[in-house]
Amino acid sequence: MTGVPGLAARQAALRLLDAVLRRGLPLEAALDDAARLLDRADDRGLAHALAAETLRRLPDLDALIDSATAKPLPGDAKARSVLRLALVQALALGTPPHAAIATVLPLVDGGPRRLVHGVFGTLMRRRVALPETPSLPGGVARRWLDAWGRDMVDAAAAAIAAPPPLDLSFADPDPDFADGVALAPGHRRLPAGARVVDLPGFADGRWWVQDLAASLPARLLGGAGAGRRVLDLCAAPGGKTLQLAAAGWAVTAVDASAGRLARLHENLARTGLAAEVVEADLREWAPPAPVDAILLDAPCSATGIFRRHPDVLHRARPRLIAEMAALQQVLLARAATWLAPGGTLVFSTCSLEPAEGEAHLGALPSCLVPQPVTAGELPAGLLPDPRGHVRTLPTMLADAGRLDGFFIARFSRAD
Secondary structure (H helix, E strand, O other): OOOOOOHHHHHHHHHHHHHHHOOOOOHHHHHHHHOOOOOOHHHHHHHHHHHHHHHHOHHHHHHHHHHOOOOOOOOOOHHHHHHHHHHHHHHOOOOOHHHHHHOOHHHOOHHHHHHHHHHHHHHHHOOOOOOOOOOOOHHHHHHHHHHHOHHHHHHHHHHOOOOOOEEEEEOOOOOOOOOOEOOOOOEEEEOOOOOHHHOOOOOOOOEEEOOHHHHHHHHOOOOOOOOOEEEEEOOOOOHHHHHHHHOOOEEEEEEOOHHHHHHHHHHHHHHOOOOEEEEOOOOOOOOOOOEEEEEEEOOOOOHHHOOOOOOHHHHOOHHHHHHHHHHHHHHHHHHHOOEEEEEEEEEEEOOOOHHHOHHHHHOOOOOEEEOOOOHHHOOOOOOOOOOOOEEEOOOOOHHHOOOOOEEEEEEEEOO
């Protein structure tokens, strides 16, 4: 078994699928453990790519498998997961069918092995294909249909078909950077697939990777910081911290995750920008004095970043969404008390769930007054909601590569 080329990477991909689908772990968080036996970066990358593409195509892969079995295999059956890996290689990644099945058969023994071989052979003889536009998981599609309508669901399905473009944020609002398209000041959008560390300006810290939608909360805090104090709450891995520091704010970046804060420190070192970094749980921590501004990019289900992280569509079930919405209410209430009178608070979540966005507008702390966003503050093609908050959807900027899903609202503290 160990002599099969690429087997270790397929074993790691199988562990990744189990971590996401059975244990509910984020794909990125599970990668180190799942790939612990892989020595080569290429094998680690292959394991991640196999698992991620399988998760992008999971409903359609399962529909094919179910069409070729007398009765459906259990969702957590090893044979089903192995078939998913074989089919995604053959139908989505361009692997010759004989190689796709040969690289996964050693992962199963006995009856399941014969089953996998038989089902895969049946489907190949039928010359099956995956749909050009993937199907969303049923529960997600129904939830988003109720919230946003058919056009959004169709756009989301189209958006998950392939990795999204690469967005760069620059410390300089008018950078000398020839590549890509500028959709906002200090921004460039490049095609998907670019190797980040090889792009000009990476080594000297001129820019960092950040989706255009993710850059909006910091943009909406209001111009140059001029040394004013701002809290970037739930800050890691640090894109918003870098934006604020580059704009002249005196930033205190707070996050509970030591691992994610390590990336923030790396980003600060690479860009040469400065911020105070605090590892703390916001339910227990408090600043020593009121501050001029707060950016609370709250923990959430993260369904808005499904284009880059397709695992969220399979992990973010209603219970998790409700838990995150309750936590957001707690953090918003605490953060409001840390704001100086007249100060500005921007609240955001990278979620496409109204419970983690619009629903909060009906239960605001009494000291917060809505500060509506205007059209002139947003990139061309985006408009605020009539109530003055911002909701980005995958329907937006479709011709330019679309956007991640975010909810953003801005408030001031009453005197």
